[in-house]
Amino acid sequence: MSNKITGADEIYDVSAREKEVIEWKANRRLELRNLYLREKFNPNSPHVGHIFDPAVQRHYSTLFCKEQFFRPTVKSFLWNVVVLGGSMFFVGWRVKKFRDEKEHRFATGQVSYRDREWKFV
Known part of the structure; x- marks a missing residue:
């Protein structure tokens, strides 16, 4: 070959x-x-x-x-609102979800005080 x-x-x-x-x-x-x-x-x-x-x-x-x-149009304005507002909403939702889950674990005693990252003492 x-x-x-x-x-x-x-x-x-x-x-x-x-x-x-x-x-x-x-x-x-x-x-x-x-x-x-x-x-x-x-x-x-x-x-x-x-x-x-x-x-x-x-x-x-x-x-x-x-x-x-x-040329600013309604479509370009709405697109900017969706992109910026949507990304801010998504990040805020993810942070709130993460913090609520963390607070739930602390409140139900799944994480001991010794194992928490931020302690008062």
Whole structure:
């Protein structure tokens, strides 16, 4: 049995469309790799050690500018109320449940005074 790597044309369980997608991805990956190597090892590049990526720049620009385009609506207000109020309610409920169970164990004598974490004496 040989250890050769099969290409996309030798894979039998792929449709023609999937084969086309695999080939497109491979070509795109090769194209981006060559572009990266050309930019990275360009001796005339003004940027040493940094490659400018316009897609990353667009992403960070939208992160910092989205406040300018935000329109408060009833839906966004209710979503904030549900997220913030729901999380505060959930945390409060869990703390109260934990403390009530602990107090019940103390009141019924299941935990001796010596074994309690906080003692007065």
